[in-house]
Amino acid sequence: MGTWTRACATDDVELEDLLRFDHGGRSFLVIRSPEDEFFCIDGICTHERVHLADGLVMDGIIECPKHNAHFDYKTGEATRAPACINLKSWPVKVENGDVFVEI
Amino acid sequence: MTHHVIIGAGEAGLRAAAALRDAGERHVTLVGGEHMPSYDRPALSKPDGETGLFHRPIAVDLAGLEVVLGRTAKGIDRETKAVILTTGERLAYDRLLLATGARPRRLACDPAGHALMLRTLGDAEAIYGKADAGGSAILVGAGLIGLELAAELTRRGMTVRVLEAGPRALGRGVPAEIADVIVSRHRRSGVTFDFDVRIERVEHKSVVLADGARIEADLVVAAVGIEPEVGLAVSAGLACANGIEVNSRLVTSDPSIFAAGDCAVIDHPRYGRTRFETWRNACDQGAHAAKAMLGEAASFETLPWFWSDHFDLGLQAVGLHDPSRRSARRDLADGGWLRFELDENHVLQAAAGIGPGTSVARDIRLAEKLIERGAFCAPEALADPGLGLKSLLKVAA
Missing domain, CATH: 3.50.50.60 (FAD/NAD(P)-binding domain)
Known part of the structure; x- marks a missing residue:
């Protein structure tokens, strides 16, 4: 079991957008869907060591800002080449206006 | 079967x-x-x-x-x-x-092939194998590959001089204002540029110019398309x-x-x-x-897109650049900026961005979607950094 760690306030992330969150030497993304749900996935592309924080969040996808790999941000699944390895996704809960990730 | x-x-x-x-x-x-x-x-x-x-x-x-x-x-x-x-x-x-x-296109003035060229892994091994810190390099051609190599050879400690036949760098496909930013960044790291250069011939470890001047270097690389x-x-x-x-x-x-x-x-x-x-x-x-x-009848309609890295700067561009089009500039918070090109009906046709790392990627991707949709974009809206491109896309949809 991981530890629930505060990542940010809900207001820190706009709808259909992301926030980079670094913890324990590792990079994560907190992503807020247009339906106002929060998700957390690894922040580094599985294809090369590119930070995904500059990528576009749209239509359920986070796109790598360098090689256009696609990941389903709800599950971390790699859905378009060149990435073929899924991103790890992390459990998220929202409490009193804060987003927590179980790391 | x-x-x-x-x-x-x-x-x-x-x-x-x-x-x-x-x-x-x-x-x-x-x-x-x-x-x-x-x-x-x-x-x-x-x-x-x-x-x-x-x-x-x-x-x-x-x-x-x-x-x-x-x-x-x-x-x-x-x-x-x-x-x-x-x-x-x-x-x-x-x-x-x-x-x-x-x-790679061979230089007409180098029939013996003294200049190295880059296409394959073997080519890269040959070039970087001679890229010793403290050495000097001449790069013939100030295109994307030439300048990317100039940045990498500089990072490896070489003194790099770029010789270009045309009047400016990145003359094909990159807006002049953005090429200027990239050249300035290279100069800041010590790369020198000579434009409108005519090369007479390439020899072992040297280049002879049309005016007779000889430039010596430990490494000569040609990147001319x-x-x-x-x-x-x-x-x-x-x-x-x-x-x-x-x-x-x-x-x-x-x-x-x-x-x-x-x-x-x-x-x-x-x-x-x-x-x-x-x-x-x-x-x-x-x-x-x-x-x-497999028999599918669809046309290939994908827009051209590329990226190019120069030290800490990243360039991304989508669509085909045409210097005669009307343009709009949007400045970004981190020092980067975007340049949009519109046709006479204010339909977005091309966009390019330069900034730290991958900072322009998201906006260039949104610009690609706007171009695909044939979206009308007011130049004032494109120039306004407070107006997200995603919102323009939603209006266009």
């Missing part, structure tokens, strides 16, 4: 092979001329900024494919539908894809002109033969006859060719 044969195991060939396999095709043969598994070509001129690593194999699952490496095709027998390899082997095909790529590999197509009697001619579905003048990537000049629905020389085009045309080989 359909036999698919693919000549060329670069990005286009690989993507096509994997897409055919994923569509359930059981007889897919991929022929690659190099004696090694496919690797990432962009990394050759854009090595990892920390480690300098430039050899990155492409992680593609080859299961279910017949892969033939280290052999090339020397002919196509279109009558009997067979490819003849240099070893004499015949590969029967029902559908053939030519993904033969391109080779590429020429499509059309020899196989020409010898087979396929229509070729600055590339293997294909229609908008990537079909050549022979309905059983297709072409994709650097070697293909496509009748693009938006741009007419065009040959694209980018990594993403090779990927996308390869995947599209697989669909066309």
